[in-house]
Amino acid sequence: MPRHRAARVLIAGLAVVLLAIDQATKAWAVATLDPSDPPSYLGGFLTLRLVRNPGAAFSLGSSATWLFSLLAIAALTYCLFVLAPRITSRGGAVVTGLAIAGIAGNLIDRIVRPPGVMRGHVIDFLQIPHWAIFNVADMCIVATAILVVLGAIREAVVERRQKQAAATP
Template sequence: MAEAERITGTPEPEPGSGADSTPGAEAAGTAEPEQSAGRGKRRIGALLLVALLVYLLDLGSKLLVVAKLEHHAPVEVIGTLLQFEVIRNRGAAFSIGEALTIFLTIIAATVIVVIARIARKLYSLPWALALGLLLGGAFGNLTDRIFRSPGVFEGAVVDFIAPAHFAVFNLADSAIVCGGILIVILSFRGLDPDGTLHKD
């Protein structure tokens, strides 16, 4: 072997030099981080897509019901069990805390910032779905608080889904609740946003 290398001019690796005799090992080593980075980008894309869909559905539904249903009698969807009735809510989800509008606006903005920080290390698709639901819902209600009357950061959120014997809410509220429930499930299962599993 050494004689053949002497003839062809190929230097023999020195002992302990760390040279890898496995073909393509170096290429595989550099490809793995790139694949990990690619997975992270795809998860962020999924988060943004879910958030955008939630936001557009919430915004579109609010514009529609305000134009068609506000100041009108409730519309029965499933008899009296489920109706569409437009109300202006200055509180949190399900009309809680109506005297804390500005404080609730700050909370919504803080949630958006926290999600943005988590998204930098987001490799889990279920977490991307959960955070996307939260982000879209937070943006939906925050838009109302900024742009609707009575004023900037004091605006009333448009609610219109009115089940019998329950508070009136909107699609943004539903997305926030679903995202929160999914996060609780993922946490109990030990799945972190970076895709790793942990055990308590």
């Protein structure tokens, strides 16, 4: 299978599976969790606390939900139609698939959930100590950011080594 095609299959497969997990876990959380009685696991390390978040991380920008929706549409469009077709590496495909799943997962909430289209609140339900309450889509977005930073560091190290090797007689 050509590299472009293999990368596209990996991007699509990863994005679809992670998006399905995100939406299924959010549906489960809404149907099952009682916001007034959140269960805790792992000695209190993980609490399943259902919240409907109109903003971004840490509920920042709660009055700008429509703006987050527009930004997500722009980011998803870029990932699907500009970035994904250019990806040839497995690592790039993983990062792109994670990004698409994360962006789409929270965008779906903003489109279909109350209080209305482009203003919907994102379902968050995973809470660990000293951190914002989050969901699977958020985990995908954070993993994307971490992998992009690690890739940039790796690339800088390789480039520095190449320059050193070229300068050494």
